Amino acid sequence: MLTRNIRITCGAFLLAxxxxxxxxxxxxxxxxxxxxxxxxxxxxxxxxxxxxxxxxPAPKLTEADYPSIKGVNARVVVWLVAQLHxxxxxxxxxxxxFVFIIxxxxxxxxxxxxxxxxxxFIKVTITAYSLTALLGGLLSFCLILFYPDLFQYLALIxxxxxxxxxxxxxxxxxxxxxxxxxxxxxxxxxxxxxxxTLGLLLNAFGLLLMFLANAWTxxxxxxxxxxxxxxxxxxxxxxxxxxxxxxxNLHRTVANVAYGGSIVGAYAAFKFLSAxxxxxxxxxxxxxxxxxxxxxxxxxxxxxxxxYLTAEMYAYSQQMGITLMGGVFAWIFIIQAVLIGALxxxxxxxxxxxxxxxxxxxxYNHWIKYIAVVLVVxxxxxxxxxxxxxxxxxxxxLGGPYHKYLGxxxxxxxxxxxxxxxxxxxxxxxxxxxxSNKFVTVSWAKVGNAAQVALFxxxxxxxxxxxxxxxxxxxxxxxxxxxxPQVLTTLVIIIVSVIIDALMYKGAKDVAPLRWGRMPPRSQxxxxxxxxxxxxxxxxxxxxxxxxxxxxxVYNMFRDGSxxxxxxxxxxxxxxxxxxxxxxxxxxIFVFWxxxxxxxxxxxxxxxxxxxx
Amino acid sequence: xxxYLLPFIxxxxxxxxxxxxxxxxxxxxQGLPLxxxx
Numbered sequence: 210m211l212t213r214n215i216r217i218t219c220g221a222f223l224l225a226x227x228x229x230x231x232x233x234x235x236x237x238x239x240x241x242x243x244x245x246x247x248x249x250x251x252x253x254x255x256x257x258x259x260x261x262x263x264x265x266p267a268p269k270l271t272e273a274d275y276p277s278i279k280g281v282n283a284r285v286v287v288w289l290v291a292q293l294h295x296x297x298x299x300x301x302x303x304x305x306x307f308v309f310i311i312x313x314x315x316x317x318x319x320x321x322x323x324x325x326x327x328x329x330f331i332k333v334t335i336t337a338y339s340l341t342a343l344l345g346g347l348l349s350f351c352l353i354l355f356y357p358d359l360f361q362y363l364a365l366i367x368x369x370x371x372x373x374x375x376x377x378x379x380x381x382x383x384x385x386x387x388x389x390x391x392x393x394x395x396x397x398x399x400x401x402x403x404x405x406t407l408g409l410l411l412n413a414f415g416l417l418l419m420f421l422a423n424a425w426t427x428x429x430x431x432x433x434x435x436x437x438x439x440x441x442x443x444x445x446x447x448x449x450x451x452x453x454x455x456x457x458n459l460h461r462t463v464a465n466v467a468y469g470g471s472i473v474g475a476y477a478a479f480k481f482l483s484a485x486x487x488x489x490x491x492x493x494x495x496x497x498x499x500x501x502x503x504x505x506x507x508x509x510x511x512x513x514x515x516x517y518l519t520a521e522m523y524a525y526s527q528q529m530g531i532t533l534m535g536g537v538f539a540w541i542f543i544i545q546a547v548l549i550g551a552l553x554x555x556x557x558x559x560x561x562x563x564x565x566x567x568x569x570x571x572x573y574n575h576w577i578k579y580i581a582v583v584l585v586v587x588x589x590x591x592x593x594x595x596x597x598x599x600x601x602x603x604x605x606x607l608g609g610p611y612h613k614y615l616g617x618x619x620x621x622x623x624x625x626x627x628x629x630x631x632x633x634x635x636x637x638x639x640x641x642x643x644x645s646n647k648f649v650t651v652s653w654a655k656v657g658n659a660a661q662v663a664l665f666x667x668x669x670x671x672x673x674x675x676x677x678x679x680x681x682x683x684x685x686x687x688x689x690x691x692x693x694p695q696v697l698t699t700l701v702i703i704i705v706s707v708i709i710d711a712l713m714y715k716g717a718k719d720v721a722p723l724r725w726g727r728m729p730p731r732s733q734x735x736x737x738x739x740x741x742x743x744x745x746x747x748x749x750x751x752x753x754x755x756x757x758x759x760x761x762x763v764y765n766m767f768r769d770g771s772x773x774x775x776x777x778x779x780x781x782x783x784x785x786x787x788x789x790x791x792x793x794x795x796x797x798i799f800v801f802w803x804x805x806x807x808x809x810x811x812x813x814x815x816x817x818x819x820x821x822x
Numbered sequence: 823x824x825x826y827l828l829p830f831i832x833x834x835x836x837x838x839x840x841x842x843x844x845x846x847x848x849x850x851x852q853g854l855p856l857x858x859x860x
Contacts, residue, residue: 656829663833671841683858687849694848698841705837 267439270770283355284773294344303469309408381414424449439766456518470504475740478733491726546592548746555735562732567646569720590627595619622680647717657713668702748786
């Protein structure tokens with residue numbers, strides 16, 4: 210079964226990688242900022258149909274144009290509401306994706322436990338879905354109230370897609386409710402296929418909604434079809450298909466799956482810790498394992514999707530790219546690195562604890578300490594800053610802004626190498642976990658193991674050469690270009706290793722039945738850590754994505770004239786995002802609690818009148 | 823030990839060539855040499 214799961218995940222992984230390369234084919238020209246400049250000087254065609262909509266120029270606003278409510282900071286309110294909407298939105302878009310896959314696995318294997326787990330996942334989504342809609346409504350009100358001119362400007366450009374969004378939302382709601390409430394009704398034979406099709410439709414609607422909303426966001430970052438005055442002279446597709454739309458679509462889709470996995474993992478941990486008996490504990494342990502598997506599966510390609518998005522930002526506007534990673538926002542990337550490191554460490558820790566479910570894990574336990582060393586060293590390199598915030602005396606003591614030895618670890622080649630090792634060794638943890646309960650039976654097991662070791666050694670040497678030689682002893686162009694074979698080396702190692710392992714362990718015997726539920730409570734806190742780290746990370750990086758527009762509503766076109774048109778200090782940002790994270794986690798606990806309450810049935814004897822027969 | 827060593831050496835050479843070809847091809851696709859000539 211695990212092999213089947215791995216195959217499905219690898220298939221999705223390959224598709225995601227394929228999509229990463231294919232999407233660029235549908236992208237506008239690479240010299241986008243220049244292309245935008247050319248477009249901006251284009252004179253509207255005199256022969257154009259008279260019916261063509263005429264759009265206003267970008268308004269030139271002053272502080273007086275922004276309505277205010279006494280005691281309310283408009284930016285903070287919109288920031289928090291938008292972020293909360295996005296967190297819940299990411300969750301409800303993601304969960305149906307893996308619910309669909311789990312339901313399909315259940316249908317293929319005819320094991321009802323998969324169907325039950327898929328149902329439980331979607332049950333958690335229902336309340337979250339209502340909260341997403343409520344927060345979306347609140348966000349619209351806030352934007353109309355506090356930023357009416359911006360809202361009007363964007364609504365005119367995106368009127369068709371906004372209307373379609375509203376209609377799609379109705380369609381998604383209808384499908385979701387039929388999918389959830391019809392779960393036990395649409396069982397067996399063709400009915401189950403109808404149910405699975407509904408799941409597919411639900412995903413299609415959910416993703417379409419997200420893609421449309423992404424277009425509004427990315428238009429503000431990389432506007433398309435605007436002239437020098439900010440007059441829109443294109444059609445809906447031109448506005449939607451702006452330069453950063455596809456990179457964001459890809460990044461958010463992969464990230465949402467990882468995020469959704471982590472939140473349902475936290476749900477499983479919550480239920481595990483409050484379980485009343487062994488059976489419940491075993492069930493939620495199994496659920497937590499699957500959620501963690503989903504989260505890790507999507508987390509592994511996520512840095513590559515992020516790298517692609519960042520590269521596209523640089524391609525769109527070097528100034529934006531430098532603001533992003535070379536200016537004030539760069540320090541948030543250090544916090545990001547710490548949080549991503551925490552994600553990898555907690556995911557690995559959970560896997561290591563999970564090996565305790567197996568009687569055969571002792572064969573692999575001694576390797577864990579070496580994996581831990583590599584992960585910790587990679588983690589340290591990953592978050593080593595390039596420059597430090599120093600006083601004059603500290604600067605003098607250090608002999609410059611860069612540390613003599615650690616300074617070299619602050620640049621991207623070191624980070625890329627570190628993250629590739631983080632990913633590789635996380636995969637290795639998973640491989641050991643998978644092997645821990647199996648006895649290999651094929652005659653070529655020794656050859657297979659030797660080949661696996663050779664694969665990892667050769668690949669690791671290649672990653673190191675690409676990171677060290679190409680990263681430090683060549684020019685910048687080669688340094689950046691070398692990151693691509695470096696990433697592909699990691700992918701090749703994982704894919705080839707999965708293939709060798711799948712062939713080697715085909716028909717392998719179990720050491721003993723896995724003891725689901727035999728997990729220490731501390732392992733469940735690793736799942737909580739995963740969910741909290743993801744939430745905080747999304748909040749911080751969401752701020753960065755939005756903040757790099759600096760004092761522009763629509764980058765370089767529509768200036769922000771509000772009193773808050775400045776980039777706040779990092780401590781302020783961290784506080785706001787932390788407040789948002791706390792509010793979100795409180796709401797999530799409320800959702801978990803509701804799902805627990807809905808399953809309780811209290812019989813109140815003597816309260817109701819006896820029914821007469 | 824021999825049962826592991828020989829397959830290891832063989833596989834190491836094969837994967838080494840594969841990774842070298844991957845590096846070479848990916849750099850070539852980007853119009854760049856694998857070895858830097860200042």
